[in-house]
Amino acid sequence: MAATRSLLRKPAVARSLLIVAVLVGAFATTSAITGWIYLRNGPIVADLGRVNGGEGSHSLLMEAAGVSVDVAVPLVEWWGEAEIRAQSVSPGEIFYGEDALDDARGYLIGSSYAAARPTGDGTWKIFPVPGQGAPAAPETRQWTASGTGRVVRIPVSGSDGAMVLVRLDGDSPVIADLSVQFTASHARTYVLLFSLLAGACFAAALFFVIRDPKRPRRKST
Structure with missing residues (x-):
């Protein structure tokens, strides 16, 4: 666990994971929207x-x-x-x-x-x-x-x-x-799965932004 935390504190690793999370989240969001369109339009x-x-x-x-x-x-x-x-x-x-x-x-x-x-x-x-x-x-x-x-x-x-x-x-x-x-008989299932994946990815991206080692810290008085 300590090794994982130490790894995440490295700027290059954190930013790489942030980029991956954003890209996967964008893909999942696009796929969920596509499936929703298929469901809405019918055959x-x-x-x-x-x-x-x-x-x-x-x-x-x-x-x-x-x-x-x-x-x-x-x-x-x-x-x-x-x-x-x-x-x-x-x-x-x-x-x-x-x-x-x-x-x-x-x-x-x-x-x-x-x-x-x-x-x-x-x-x-x-x-x-x-x-x-x-x-x-x-x-x-x-x-x-x-x-x-x-x-x-x-x-x-x-x-x-x-x-x-x-x-x-x-x-x-x-x-x-x-x-x-x-x-699109599988669309309903994929919309749900991709929506969950998108939410998880963007939550992870937010986590990496907050934990960015180079992010200025507020000094305590």
């Missing part, structure tokens, strides 16, 4: 636009690496979860699947489908791939992630594979609205 949605495969295309192939899932949230996995949402605009339900690009192309080979790439302005450039009818039922193979329905939600994986949309009624075209939704 953040980034619209990816409507994709339309065109007549004769029974399915759509999109490279995941070409789809922006940036929802203006730093450290998405840390604050909560992000998911891709595909809502069918064409009649009936759709299948949404994710897989390696080569495997996805192998599944679609021989069928009539369209490859889609985002242009960056909310629209998609379509490249028809001629073939014979619809692909095999998507449920007959294993996918990295998949879902069916009028609205399908798949967690963002961050992979550079491919996304496939298929109309389950075997008709064409496939039309869907795509978006990415982020939910």
Whole structure:
């Protein structure tokens, strides 16, 4: 204990600890404010636009690496979860699947489908791939992630594979609205923890200011 007190009396050590406390406190305060903003604003949605495969295309192939899932949230996995949402605009339900690009192309080979790439302005450039009818039922193979329905939600994986949309009624075209939704499910916990950390750091900083060895002392009379 005496050694610790002696160490804290050294100006260089005290000032270094003061700087660390202020920096960590500032980071914790910023993080707490960020989490509070997420809680206040609710889910953040980034619209990816409507994709339309065109007549004769029974399915759509999109490279995941070409789809922006940036929802203006730093450290998405840390604050909560992000998911891709595909809502069918064409009649009936759709299948949404994710897989390696080569495997996805192998599944679609021989069928009539369209490859889609985002242009960056909310629209998609379509490249028809001629073939014979619809692909095999998507449920007959294993996918990295998949879902069916009028609205399908798949967690963002961050992979550079491919996304496939298929109309389950075997008709064409496939039309869907795509978006990415982020939910800050961990924000409430982190706001509390960072608020406590910020308070502790600034209290420590105040302590080091008061205990500054070079701080003028009031002379007693």
